[in-house]
Amino acid sequence: MKNSGDSTVIDVPPTAGSSKKKAVVSTAPRQAGGGVKRGLAIFDFVLRLGALGAALGAAASMGTSDETLPFFTQFFQFEASYDDLPTFQFFLIAMGIVAGYLVLSLPFSIVCIVRPGAVGIRLLLLILDTVVLTLATSAAAAAAAIVYLAHDGNTSTNWLAICDQFEDFCQKISGAVIGAFIAAVLMMFLILLSAFAIRNTH
Numbered sequence: 001m002k003n004s005g006d007s008t009v010i011d012v013p014p015t016a017g018s019s020k021k022k023a024v025v026s027t028a029p030r031q032a033g034g035g036v037k038r039g040l041a042i043f044d045f046v047l048r049l050g051a052l053g054a055a056l057g058a059a060a061s062m063g064t065s066d067e068t069l070p071f072f073t074q075f076f077q078f079e080a081s082y083d084d085l086p087t088f089q090f091f092l093i094a095m096g097i098v099a100g101y102l103v104l105s106l107p108f109s110i111v112c113i114v115r116p117g118a119v120g121i122r123l124l125l126l127i128l129d130t131v132v133l134t135l136a137t138s139a140a141a142a143a144a145a146i147v148y149l150a151h152d153g154n155t156s157t158n159w160l161a162i163c164d165q166f167e168d169f170c171q172k173i174s175g176a177v178i179g180a181f182i183a184a185v186l187m188m189f190l191i192l193l194s195a196f197a198i199r200n201t202h
Contacts, residue, residue: 037116040197044125044190045109051186052102055136058179059095062088062143065172080162080169087142088173094139095180101132112197119198126194133187140180147177 065088066081082088105128108121115121150170153161163170 037197037200038113040193040200041109041112041116044193044197045106045113047186047190047193048102048106048109051183051190052099052106054179054183054186055095055099055102058176058183059092059099061172061179062092062095062176065169065176080166082173085146087146091139091143091176091180094135095176095183098132098136098183101128105129116197122194122198126191126198129187129191129194133184133191136180136184136187140177140184143173143180144177147173 062082066079082092105125108125111121112118112125147170149159149161150166150173151161151163153159
C-alpha cells in the first residue's frame, strides 16, 4: 500500500491466470467533506456568539429602560419603566432564557468543530434551537406591538402615545426589540445550518 497525494495505491495479489494489479483509492472527497463539515461547525459557533450578543443587548436595553420626567405634581410622579407592563417583563425573562441557552450551547458547538461527524449533538442542537427560537420570536413580537403603541398610540382604545415625553425610554425599548429580532434571525440561520450539516452526514 502506498500513499500518493490525495490517493492511496493498494497492491492486489495475483490470482490464478492473472497478473499483479494495483487499485487506486482516492481519499480526496472524504477529506473535502470533513473540511466542509468543520467549516459549517465554525460558522455555527460564530452565529451563536452573534445571537448571544444580540440577546444580551436586548435584555440589557430593556432592563435599563426606566425614565422619570423632571417634573411632577403633588400626587403624581411621571415615570415609565419596563416592569409597568407584563409584556416587557416577559420579554426580559425570555431574552434572559435565550441568552442562557446560547451560553450553554457553545460547548456543544465546539464539540461539533472537533468532531464534525457528530450527528447526535447536531440533532439535539437543532431541536433546542427551534424551541428557543419560538420563545424569542414570541417575546419580540409581543414587545413590538407595545412599542408601536408607545410610539403611535391608538385612538380607538384611548391609548396615548408616550414617546414624545419619554424619549429615552422609547429608544431603549425600541433597541431591545430590534436586538431580539436580530437574535431570532441568527437563530433561524442556526437551524438551517444544523439541518444542512445533518443532511450532509448521510
